[in-house]
Amino acid sequence: MQIDTILVKVASRCNINCTYCYIFNMGDEGWRDMPNLMSEETIKDLSRSLSQLLKDQDVPFATVLHGGEPLMLGARRLQHLLRELREVLPLAYPISLQTNGVLITEEILDLCSNYRVGISISIDGPKEINDKFRVDKQGRGTYQKVVDGITLLKNHSDAEFLYAGLLSVIDPDSDPEEVYRCLKGLGTKSIDFLYRDGNHTSLPYGKSSLDSTEYGEWLVKLLDIYIADKTPVKIRFLDDILRIALGGIGVKEGLGDNFYGIAIIEADGSLAKNDTLKSNFDGADKFDEKWIIQTDRLSEVFNTSSFAEYYKLQNPTSRMCNSCEYLAICGGGMPLHRWSKENAYDNPSVYCSDQKLLISRAISILKKEGMLQ
Numbered sequence: 001m002q003i004d005t006i007l008v009k010v011a012s013r014c015n016i017n018c019t020y021c022y023i024f025n026m027g028d029e030g031w032r033d034m035p036n037l038m039s040e041e042t043i044k045d046l047s048r049s050l051s052q053l054l055k056d057q058d059v060p061f062a063t064v065l066h067g068g069e070p071l072m073l074g075a076r077r078l079q080h081l082l083r084e085l086r087e088v089l090p091l092a093y094p095i096s097l098q099t100n101g102v103l104i105t106e107e108i109l110d111l112c113s114n115y116r117v118g119i120s121i122s123i124d125g126p127k128e129i130n131d132k133f134r135v136d137k138q139g140r141g142t143y144q145k146v147v148d149g150i151t152l153l154k155n156h157s158d159a160e161f162l163y164a165g166l167l168s169v170i171d172p173d174s175d176p177e178e179v180y181r182c183l184k185g186l187g188t189k190s191i192d193f194l195y196r197d198g199n200h201t202s203l204p205y206g207k208s209s210l211d212s213t214e215y216g217e218w219l220v221k222l223l224d225i226y227i228a229d230k231t232p233v234k235i236r237f238l239d240d241i242l243r244i245a246l247g248g249i250g251v252k253e254g255l256g257d258n259f260y261g262i263a264i265i266e267a268d269g270s271l272a273k274n275d276t277l278k279s280n281f282d283g284a285d286k287f288d289e290k291w292i293i294q295t296d297r298l299s300e301v302f303n304t305s306s307f308a309e310y311y312k313l314q315n316p317t318s319r320m321c322n323s324c325e326y327l328a329i330c331g332g333g334m335p336l337h338r339w340s341k342e343n344a345y346d347n348p349s350v351y352c353s354d355q356k357l358l359i360s361r362a363i364s365i366l367k368k369e370g371m372l373q
């Protein structure tokens, strides 16, 4: 088992309260048992643990600092964390940070520059779209504060390295053109769009039935806008579909038939499954075993049968997926989107009809361009 991404929950709380958040607002209660912030002792255990993993596995892995909101660590503890990590992780082992952008300061940016940490910011589009769901604890929109953070980032002398991209959750009621123009206007070099969390038992926001195609239609419009743009900003999700359709491989879970080794380290040092599973039911991301970095060696955990079973979740098992003409590109979507109370993960993606619409459009564009038979 080779791990390619270690996602570290350095803070278990957040400074804002996005209404769609799978950590706090979709029924999972795991955050209540976690320390607010990763302690200095756990940070030391983390760096020792990653240093051991680096020796135990041949392939480099990426470390993503995540939350809650990772910048709730504050500058002093963030510096401690980055110093500890960079002492054991050479530059071939990328470190990045996923933030809501509200707490970005010059001091934070200087630290990230110093320790070579790329920053990706979550924002869903123009103010009226972003502020529908991305709100603070008083319910006020966060758009302006996020844009202020992005402006600081864009103007930093090391922005070319630091500003890794934007992450945006799709609102199927929005206009994709407006969203794309807004995000492009924020000077990013790449955008990643995400489907909303949801499953067969609890349909995602904006999806009226399993057969409906609200998200597929939105993504098809985005694809057409993207293809027509002479100076496009990379859209990872669409690039992966086009690349896989042309015989290449994707770069991130949720598309294609590649397996990704993703491990989550919680703020108390315990190991968990992919945190997006939390959106299905309380504790869906928990292993039966309680592994902790303080005492367990990561490479040994990654080679247990429980971990292998979790890893295999990426493989769609439903008969519909396994006889589907789009399987090699779609990959059955993200495991969290396959879940239902009755069949667990043995279903196609709840976004199946959307994926079919989008992939067939991508294929027809490639054929029209003479890039595909």
Ligand code: SF4
Binding pocket: 316, 320, 321, 322, 324, 325, 326, 327, 330, 331, 332, 333, 348, 349, 351, 352, 353, 355, 356
């Ligand atoms: S398009 Fe639907 S049936 Fe085909 S692989 Fe994707 S989720 Fe499965």
